[in-house]
Amino acid sequence: MTSSVDSEANSGDDMGDVLSRVRQLDATIEEAAVRRYVREIAEADVLLDTVDLDDAPLPVPFSASWPEGSVR
Amino acid sequence: MSNSDTSILELDIRAAGDGFRRRQWSPVDVVRAALERIDATEPELHAWVIVDPDQALQAAARAERELMAGTDRGSLHGIPIGIKDIFDVAGWPTRCGSAARDGVAAATTNAPAVQALIDGGAVILGKTTTQEFAAGTISPPARNPWNPDRIPGGSSGGSAAAVAAGACLGAMGSDTGGSIRIPAAACGVTGFKPAFGQLDAAGVFPLSWSLDTVGPIARTVDDAWIMWKALLGDDTRSPLRPAPEQVERPRRIGIPRSFFFESLHPGVRSAVDAAIEAMRDAELTIVDTPWADAAAARACAFVINRVETAAVHERVAVADPERFSKYGADLRLRVAAGRTVPATVYLKATRARAVLRDSMARLFSDHGIDAVLVPTLPTGAIEADRLVIEGMGLDESVGTAWTRLTMPFNATGQPVLALPCGLDGEGLPVGLQLAGIPGQEAALFETALLVERALDFHRSFTSLLRTGTGAASPEATR
Numbered sequence: 261m262t263s264s265v266d267s268e269a270n271s272g273d274d275m276g277d278v279l280s281r282v283r284q285l286d287a288t289i290e291e292a293a294v295r296r297y298v299r300e301i302a303e304a305d306v307l308l309d310t311v312d313l314d315d316a317p318l319p320v321p322f323s324a325s326w327p328e329g330s331v332r
Numbered sequence: 333m334s335n336s337d338t339s340i341l342e343l344d345i346r347a348a349g350d351g352f353r354r355r356q357w358s359p360v361d362v363v364r365a366a367l368e369r370i371d372a373t374e375p376e377l378h379a380w381v382i383v384d385p386d387q388a389l390q391a392a393a394r395a396e397r398e399l400m401a402g403t404d405r406g407s408l409h410g411i412p413i414g415i416k417d418i419f420d421v422a423g424w425p426t427r428c429g430s431a432a433r434d435g436v437a438a439a440t441t442n443a444p445a446v447q448a449l450i451d452g453g454a455v456i457l458g459k460t461t462t463q464e465f466a467a468g469t470i471s472p473p474a475r476n477p478w479n480p481d482r483i484p485g486g487s488s489g490g491s492a493a494a495v496a497a498g499a500c501l502g503a504m505g506s507d508t509g510g511s512i513r514i515p516a517a518a519c520g521v522t523g524f525k526p527a528f529g530q531l532d533a534a535g536v537f538p539l540s541w542s543l544d545t546v547g548p549i550a551r552t553v554d555d556a557w558i559m560w561k562a563l564l565g566d567d568t569r570s571p572l573r574p575a576p577e578q579v580e581r582p583r584r585i586g587i588p589r590s591f592f593f594e595s596l597h598p599g600v601r602s603a604v605d606a607a608i609e610a611m612r613d614a615e616l617t618i619v620d621t622p623w624a625d626a627a628a629a630r631a632c633a634f635v636i637n638r639v640e641t642a643a644v645h646e647r648v649a650v651a652d653p654e655r656f657s658k659y660g661a662d663l664r665l666r667v668a669a670g671r672t673v674p675a676t677v678y679l680k681a682t683r684a685r686a687v688l689r690d691s692m693a694r695l696f697s698d699h700g701i702d703a704v705l706v707p708t709l710p711t712g713a714i715e716a717d718r719l720v721i722e723g724m725g726l727d728e729s730v731g732t733a734w735t736r737l738t739m740p741f742n743a744t745g746q747p748v749l750a751l752p753c754g755l756d757g758e759g760l761p762v763g764l765q766l767a768g769i770p771g772q773e774a775a776l777f778e779t780a781l782l783v784e785r786a787l788d789f790h791r792s793f794t795s796l797l798r799t800g801t802g803a804a805s806p807e808a809t810r
Contacts, residue, residue, distance in 0.1 A: 278672045285649045285656070285668040297669040300732070301638065304631035305677050311628050311684040318683065326693055326770050 340365045341498040345555045346571070348501060349407050352399055359399075359410025362501075363392035363455055366412040370457070370499045376480040378473040379493040381417050382424050383458035388412065391455040398453075406568035407558045409453030414494045414503035416487075417459040418466050419443045419546070420535040428537050429462040429471075432648070432658040443535025445504060445546050445563055452562030457500055461490025464660050466506055466539045467641055469514050469734045470719060476519055477796050478760055482713035485518030485734065487511040491549045492519040497796060502550040502559050508539045509637050510708075510738025512547050513750035517708035517763025520752040520792065522784075523549045524556045527770035528745035531563055540640035542682070543633060543742045552790045553751060553780045560773070572781055583779045584701045585611065585766070586621030592706035592737055595724045599756030604707045604764055607753035607787055614786035621699045625691045629740035632688055635673070635681040637742070642670025662731075685743055692744040696769060703779050704767040708750050709734055712760030741767050749780045752789050761792075 275298065282294050340362055343351070351357045367385050374380060395410035415421055418428050420439035427433045442450065450456065461474040463486040471489025476482040477497040484493040488505030492515030495503050505512040507525040516523030524547045533544050548559035554572050561568045587608070593601070612618055645667040649656040656664065695704070710733055711721060721733040741748045748767045756762050766783065768776030784790050 278669070281672050282665075282668040285653075285671070286664050289661075289665055289668060293665050294669055297665060298672075301635065301673050301677065304635050305680070307628045307631035308635070308677070308680050308684050311625070311632075311687050313680070313683050313687065316683040316687045 341369055343501075344552050345411050345501050345550070345558050346407055348411060349409060352396075352410055353404070359392040359395040359455060360389060362410065363388050363412045363457070366457060366498075366500055369497065370494075373477070373497045373499060377475050377477060377484075377493050377497055377499075379461055379484070379490040379497065379499065380414065380458050381427065381429070381461055381490070384424075387423075388455055388457045395453055395455060405451070405453030406562065407452075408449065408562045408568055411454055411502065412457045412500045413449055413454040413559075414457055414460045414491055414500045415446055416466075416491050416503065416505050417462050418506060418537040419446050419459075419504060421446050421456060421459060424459060426537060428466070429464045430659065432655045434658075439535070441535065444532040445536070448563050448565055449504070449559070451565070452568055454502075454562070460488070460494055460503055463487035463489065463511075464663055465537060465641075465645070466508065466511055467663050467666060469510070469731050470716075471515065472716075475716060476713045476760075478520060478713065479758075481715055481717075482760065483518065483716050483719070483730070485515035485709075485713065487515075488523075488549060489515045489518075492516050492521055492523070495519070495521045495549050495551060502548055502555055504546065505549045506533075506536060506539070506544060506546045507738075507742070508543045508545070509633060509735045509742055512545075512549060513708050513738050513748060513763070513765055514734050516549055516750040517752070517761065518713040520761030520763070520789075521549060521551055522553055522556050522752070522790065523547065523750045524560055525741070525748045525750075526560070526773070527747045528742075530747070530770070530773075538640075538644050540637045540644070542640060543637055545742075553749065553777060553784045556749070557777045560777075572777055582615055582617045583703070583782055584617045584619060584699070585779070585783075586619055586695065586699050586701035586704045588621050588623040588626060588695075588704060588706065590622055590624075591626035595710055595736075596707060597711040597724060597756065599758065599760075600707055600709065600711060600762050603754035603756055603762035607764060607783075608705070611783060611786050614782065616782060616786065618705075619699055619701065621695055621701060621704065623692070623695050623704075625688050626740050628684065629688045629692075629743040630736060632681045632684045633739040633743040634735075635677055636685070637739075638666060638670045639673050639678045639681075642667045642673075646671060685745075688740075689744045689746075692746065692767075693769075702768070703776060704765075705783075706765050706767075707737055708763035708765050710737065712756040712758055712762065738765070741765070746770055747773050747776055749776060751780060751784055751787075752792070753787050754789055755792075 471486035491503035496519035512523040
């Protein structure tokens, strides 16, 4: 998992684009910090892919209420 | 500080109130003792950003007069409380721990949560230190009463440090990724993250609007219960029921070991394992309940948190670069980089959230459990000048490591009580989380009360009061 995330997170054009957009807001942010951030999001994305979203509701306001009756 | 003052500060909320009503001491006595405690501890702890002794003593005197006249607002009547500095309190600025909000005007109204505590009779002492805009786990410059070289955790670090130091009997915090539970664990006190959406978070500066919750930090489960009931606007006088002897059936507690018990510091693992054994001895039923979605739940909350934080602060970053430059480096990175997260990732996280909530609900129903129990932090409080976690196969920032075990429950949105369970090998508190079912908070508190009594650790903070901060030891406590 890590190697695919690393290669994805660090792939040249994408990283350059992210860095450019980040530095539009703050030119002092270090590239290493941005790379860490991008890697953490990419790792999270891989984990989210383990969730079966086939029957997931489309985004709606989240309610913490416990599902009533039988759970899916 | 005199011994008598110290002994007042050792009281829990209900005992302090009982003394008011028996006229053994008064709200003014307790508030004065708390103010003296703040004076004595602040040079090391930096837990408070605003303290208003005159206003607090006036409020305490008013509470005293009301009680003398027969007006009793309940168990919080006359009790000194601190408020995290992201909540609006009328008359004080909400600075959110940020230089970017220097000079901000004082709030003109109380956040509903603050007003509910005041309506319940609480005396507001002041505002407590927060990590900048509640985005982090360090809470500088606040320090930990158990060892002032260590951080108190965060982002509600000032609130937890103040409660642990005996500077107030309760405090308000907020929890988006663990910010009530993390400092509660690091400081050896009790914190409650309500179910998402159950309390009004208006008047509280947002971090991530679909995850933000507000809740109490206190010394004991019953103290947290009293504050919770006051926050709901309910009667706070009724004791938490049932007492252990009244429990009709053994409580079943599920333990999902994979993910939550990986990469723990040995001292944390020992303390939590000992706590689980103590619970078994107290005839709580402990069952293994593997939950395969824990890592995904953490990822879900992480993505939502990061993207929404960027959205909250983006306008300042774009429209007022000078003000944005006053943000700390970590938050500037979060805001600037958070804007670049693909919308598809954020939307995937929001959809996954409902699936993960259902997955957790199924864990409860399949195993017939009352609560899930896991550690709160993988380590004890770390040194303020060394903010990385190394060893145990880890080399990462405290922010990443310390939210690993708390964030999954922000994704599921369920209520969670964090309570202390023992000490690690360095004499620092270790905490555990009890996660329950939304809408069944009373049952969660009752289960937590049984756990608290089985562990009998919750009064160990009194050693801090007797010896001053930083002098607690395993021998002095247990």
